[in-house]
Amino acid sequence: MKEYIPQIGMVGMSHKTAPVETRECFAFDTQVLESFLSNAKANNILEMVYIATCNRMELYFVSPHIEEATQSVIHLLEQFAGLTREYFEPVLYKKYHKEAVRHLLCVASSLDSMVIGENEIVGQVKDWYRWATQHDTTGTILNKLFHQAFRTAKRIRTETEIARNPLSIAFIAVELAKKIFEDLSKQSVLLIGAGEMAELILKYLTKFKIGSVTLANRSLHNAQRIASEINQDATIITLAEIMETIPNVDIIITSTGAHHYVLTKDMMQEALKKRTQPVFLIDIAVPRNIDPAAGDIHDVFLYNIDDLKSIADENLKTRLNETKLAYEMIDADTEEFLHWYESLQIVPLIAKIQESFETIRNNELKKYRRRKLKHLEDDDFAIIEELTRQIMTKTLHIPISYLKELGTNYHSKEAKEKSKLLQEIFKL
Amino acid sequence: MILLYITVLLFIVASLYSILSIHKDMPKYITVTKILMGIILLLLLVIGYLTPVYIAGVYKIHLFLFFYLIILFLTILTLYMGVSQWNSDYRSLSAILIPLTTIVAITSLFFANSPRFMVIDPNNSIMVIHIVLALLGEVLFFVAFASSVLYIIVSWQLQKKSSMKFINRFPSLTVLSKLTKFSLSRSLFFFTAGIIIGIIMLFEVYGNISFGSPKEILMYTAWTIIFILWLVSRSHITSNYYLSIMTIVSFLILMIVFTASNVVITSGFHSFR
Numbered sequence: 001m002k003e004y005i006p007q008i009g010m011v012g013m014s015h016k017t018a019p020v021e022t023r024e025c026f027a028f029d030t031q032v033l034e035s036f037l038s039n040a041k042a043n044n045i046l047e048m049v050y051i052a053t054c055n056r057m058e059l060y061f062v063s064p065h066i067e068e069a070t071q072s073v074i075h076l077l078e079q080f081a082g083l084t085r086e087y088f089e090p091v092l093y094k095k096y097h098k099e100a101v102r103h104l105l106c107v108a109s110s111l112d113s114m115v116i117g118e119n120e121i122v123g124q125v126k127d128w129y130r131w132a133t134q135h136d137t138t139g140t141i142l143n144k145l146f147h148q149a150f151r152t153a154k155r156i157r158t159e160t161e162i163a164r165n166p167l168s169i170a171f172i173a174v175e176l177a178k179k180i181f182e183d184l185s186k187q188s189v190l191l192i193g194a195g196e197m198a199e200l201i202l203k204y205l206t207k208f209k210i211g212s213v214t215l216a217n218r219s220l221h222n223a224q225r226i227a228s229e230i231n232q233d234a235t236i237i238t239l240a241e242i243m244e245t246i247p248n249v250d251i252i253i254t255s256t257g258a259h260h261y262v263l264t265k266d267m268m269q270e271a272l273k274k275r276t277q278p279v280f281l282i283d284i285a286v287p288r289n290i291d292p293a294a295g296d297i298h299d300v301f302l303y304n305i306d307d308l309k310s311i312a313d314e315n316l317k318t319r320l321n322e323t324k325l326a327y328e329m330i331d332a333d334t335e336e337f338l339h340w341y342e343s344l345q346i347v348p349l350i351a352k353i354q355e356s357f358e359t360i361r362n363n364e365l366k367k368y369r370r371r372k373l374k375h376l377e378d379d380d381f382a383i384i385e386e387l388t389r390q391i392m393t394k395t396l397h398i399p400i401s402y403l404k405e406l407g408t409n410y411h412s413k414e415a416k417e418k419s420k421l422l423q424e425i426f427k428l
Numbered sequence: 429m430i431l432l433y434i435t436v437l438l439f440i441v442a443s444l445y446s447i448l449s450i451h452k453d454m455p456k457y458i459t460v461t462k463i464l465m466g467i468i469l470l471l472l473l474v475i476g477y478l479t480p481v482y483i484a485g486v487y488k489i490h491l492f493l494f495f496y497l498i499i500l501f502l503t504i505l506t507l508y509m510g511v512s513q514w515n516s517d518y519r520s521l522s523a524i525l526i527p528l529t530t531i532v533a534i535t536s537l538f539f540a541n542s543p544r545f546m547v548i549d550p551n552n553s554i555m556v557i558h559i560v561l562a563l564l565g566e567v568l569f570f571v572a573f574a575s576s577v578l579y580i581i582v583s584w585q586l587q588k589k590s591s592m593k594f595i596n597r598f599p600s601l602t603v604l605s606k607l608t609k610f611s612l613s614r615s616l617f618f619f620t621a622g623i624i625i626g627i628i629m630l631f632e633v634y635g636n637i638s639f640g641s642p643k644e645i646l647m648y649t650a651w652t653i654i655f656i657l658w659l660v661s662r663s664h665i666t667s668n669y670y671l672s673i674m675t676i677v678s679f680l681i682l683m684i685v686f687t688a689s690n691v692v693i694t695s696g697f698h699s700f701r
Contacts, residue, residue, distance in 0.1 A: 158455060165592045172592070179586065179595050182602040274664050276671075278583075278601050298669040299583070299601075307589045318593050 005345050006046050006141060007066035010100040011073055011092055012058030015114055018091035025081045025088075026057040030131070036080050037137050043072035047139040049132040049146065051107070053124045055114055060104060062141045070094055101145060101341075102334045108149040109156045110163070111326055117163040117319045122153045141344075145337060152333040159329070160322040165315035169308045170200040172315070173282050174208060177251055180280050180301060188212040190249040192242060193256030194222050197305070198284045199230065201253055206231050214249065216242050218256075246271040253282045254289035265293040268300060282308075339408070346407030349419055350400055352428045357392050364388075431478070432540060435471045438464055439530040446523040450597045458519050461526065462510050469507060472500050487548035491690070494563070495536035501567040502529040514607070517599035521607070524574045535687075554632070558625040562647070565619030569654060572611035573679035576672035579604040583669055605668040608675060609661045616658045619651050642689055649685075653678045 013023060028036060033050055040048050040061065047062040059077075063069030074092070078085045095103050106112045110121045129146045132138050138146070157163050166172050174184075181187045188211050191202055202213065213234040217223035220236065227234040237245060239262075246252065246268075256262055263281070272279060278299040283290040288304055295302030365385060373381060403422070406415045422428075442464040449457035476496065481487055506525050510518045548555045578598060585595045598604075626647075627637045638644060657678060661671055 161593060164596060175592060175596075176586070178600060179582070179592075179598075180601050182600045182606070272667075276664055276667050277605075278668065295587070299667040301586045303589060311589065311592060314590065315592060 005348070006062045006064050007097060008060070008062055008100050008141060008145065008341075009066045009070055009094070009096045010058055010060045010103060011070060011077075011094050012051075012056060013088070013091050013093065014056035014058075014112065016112075017093060018088070022088055022091055023055075023057055025083055026077065027052050028080060032080060034135065036076055037132075037135065039076055039079075040073065041137070043069065043076075045069050045072065047142040048137045049129055049142055051125055051128045053121065056107070056112075058107070060100065060142060060145070062139065066096055098334060098338060101148075101337055102330060104145060104149050105152045105330045105333055106327075108153040109326060109330065110153070111156075111323060111330070115167065116323060119163060122150065122157075126150065141341070144340060148333060148337045152330060155333075156326045156329055160325050161318050162322045162326055163319075165318055167312050167315055167319075169197060169305070169312060170204050172308050172311050173201045173253075173303070174204045176301070176303065176311075177205065177280055178208075180278050181250060185209045185211050187250040188214065188248065189251040189253065190214045190216060190242075190245055191226070192216045192239070192252065192254045192262060192289065193218075193258075193285065194226060195255035195284060198253050198255035198282075199226060201282060201284070202226070202230050205251070210251075214245055216245070243267065243271060247273075247275055249279075250277065251280045251282070252290075253284065255284040256289050258285070258289060259287055261291040262289040263294060264291040265297065268294040268297060272297065272300065342410040343404075343407035345410050346403050346419065349422065349428070350403050353399070353403075353422070353426055354396065356426055356428065357396060361388050361392055429540065431471055431475050432537065435468055435475065436530070436533045436537060438468050438471070439526070439533045442468065443527040443530045446519075446526045449519050450523045458522070461522055462507075465503060465507050465510075465522075465526070469500075469503050472496070472503060476500065488545045489548060489559075490545045491539045491542040492536060494559075495532060495539055497560070497563050498567055498570075499529060499533050499536065501564060502532070502570065505567065505571065517603055520578060520598045521575070524578055525571070528570065528574055554625060554629045558622055558629055560622075561618050561625060562622030565615045565617075565622055565654070566650075568611045568615035568618060569650075569679060569682075572608050572615060572657075572675050575604050575607040575611065576675040576679075579608065579668065579672040580676070583672075601668065605671070608668075608672060612654065612658045612661055612675070616651075616654050619654055623647060623651060646682075646686060646689065650682055653682065 013026070015023075028050070037048055037050070044065060045061050045063045049060045051058045051060070059073055061069060061073060074085060074089065077083075077088070077092075081088070103112070108122050108125045110116060110118050113121050125146070129138070133143070166175055177184060177187070184205065185208075189202065189205055191198060191213070194217060206213070213227075213231040214237055215223040215226055215234050216237050216239055217226075218239055223234075223236045227236060242262075246263075252263070254262055268279075268281075278301060281290055281294065281300060281302040283302065283304040286305060290302060290304075292302065292304075294300060365388060369376075369381060373384065376384070403419070406418055409415045410419075442461055445457050445461040445464065449455075449461060479490075479493065479496070481489065481493070502525065506522055506529065509515065509521055509525075514521060579601060582595060582598045582601055582604065585598075586601075599607075630639070631637050657671070657675055660666060660674065666674075
């Protein structure tokens with residue numbers, strides 16, 4: 001009976017196995033993809049979902065003859081990418097059944113991504129799955145599998161630290177600012193000097209709707225350039241005006257080429273005399289622009305480039321530590337899916353029993369219609385037909401419920417023996 | 429008494445869950461905490477209903493009832509935070525408020541069978557208003573203390589410059605300082621109103637506005653401290669960090685004095701006999 005159960009398989013390549021020159025050959029546009037999928041259908045592939053991102057190309061499919069289906073898919077890839085099988089087969093991975101299920105769960109949860117914990121992948125998988133459902137290439141098994149993958153991805157995101165702590169220096173600076181200040185739109189920032197990283201932090205702060213921006217630069221031209229690129233409403237001041245501005249700003253980013261401290265502890269103490277709110281100092285410059293002693297003042301939070309880097313390392317470590325927990329969740333969810341999948345194995349047996357009873361019913365009805373019930377009008381005979389159908393449905397209700405229950409535990413030896421016995425009893 | 433033990437037990441479980449929600453960062457823990465606090469509130473209301481107050485034509489307020497009211501107000505306040513503007517920071521605020529309320533609840537067990545009581549004239553309802561207002565003032569001072577402790581914790585963590593894993597679970601510094609200032613101003617309001625009502629009551633009943641009892645001295649001291657803290661919070665004299673330190677120290681001193689005086693002074697204080 002097993003040969004009738006469709007199997008799950010996948011083939012694919014990712015940043016881990018194939019260079020971008022190979023991967024890009026399999027990034028099909030939607031028109032090509034439509035033709036690809038209709039060809040796959042003709043090759044006894046019942047369901048299929050194609051996923052393509054900048055880091056991977058994968059095809060998930062369901063077929064009653066999975067080995068043959070895999071060969072058909074590879075043949076189609078050869079045909080549609082215009083490459084020989086020898087060229088791409090070494091970088092292609094093939095996974096079946098449990099491995100294929102587990103792999104999709106890992107991909108959707110970003111555990112297989114270049115940056116573990118990244119946000120984009122689940123959205124991309126969702127988009128491709130939506131495209132497949134719109135083109136009617138999914139069915140019971142892949143629908144269930146992809147929904148399971150989205151659930152697992154959500155669970156991992158909410159129940160682990162995997163995606164919580166940022167890894168980029170600029171983003172860490174903004175996140176720290178948000179831990180000091182409730183609402184960035186009510187805060188003001190002062191950028192002293194210029195520099196790629198400092199400008200990136202300013203860009204992020206602007207993205208989070210920072211209240212006001214002041215730019216202090218030795219060169220007016222540089223300050224104007226930053227203002228035009230990042231914040232047109234920025235106020236431009238000279239370096240000599242810094243001390244008057246500091247008491248009124250909440251975040252100070254320094255990135256000048258000066259070889260001495262632009263801000264010392266005494267200067268900060270003096271400037272903050274009449275201030276009750278905290279101040280966030282980000283010193284991106286090397287050599288440093290802010291005296292480290294300024295960080296000893298209470299409610300002054302000073303971070304230099306090394307501090308931010310060490311937080312990024314720490315955050316990465318946290319993400320990697322959390323992968324163990326994430327894999328445990330994936331294993332549990334894979335088992336849950338396979339449990340459901342196993343229960344499908346009982347479906348053909350149920351269908352055969354129903355079919356067998358239906359054949360007996362139809363044969364007997366035909367026999368009676370020809371002889372003893374030939375005097376009946378069509379309407380009256382239809383009532384008898386309905387009556388026999390009802391009797392059959394009700395008679396089979398309990399055994400079918402029992403079989404469905406058996407299906408939820410189909411992997412057990414006992415369930416297999418029982419279903420075998422039923423097949424023998426009904427001579428199926 | 430069994431209900432009280434069950435409530436205290438649930439408080440301990442809720443405290444553990446609220447701390448776990450910070451430690452493990454799992455939303456289900458905070459949901460369990462909220463459900464437990466809801467059950468605790470129901471139990472507290474049942475305890476309040478079953479506690480005899482009106483006995484033989486007079487209102488007898490036992491020492492336990494004061495603890496009960498503080499616990500009740502704190503429970504309502506904690507639940508209110510879960511549905512109000514503070515909801516986004518509920519996880520970290522509850523992780524400090526619930527354990528502290530649990531300490532008060534455990535302490536109340538030692539006074540549950542205390543024979544000490546005060547009598548309220550049934551015709552003098554102003555006394556009840558005085559008690560409720562003063563207790564609300566104390567509860568809000570307690571909240572100011574809790575948010576100040578959180579402020580210091582977050583501030584230290586930010587100074588330490590370690591992983592963001594820990595500080596991500598706490599509210600921002602400005603939210604905490606806002607909560608401290610908010611609680612101090614409301615605490616001062618209720619305390620002031622409670623004292624004024626108390627003075628009116630004393631004058632009506634005894635024709636005098638003060639007896640100089642230990643309770644009165646403590647009440648005026650507490651009011652003065654809260655008033656100074658409120659003035660500091662309104663001015664630019666010091667940073668939020670030092671305001672938090674001042675609030676913590678003041679609260680702890682008052683708590684120690686209050687508890688110690690309740691234990692040591694067994695007569696005259698609060699008119700308890």
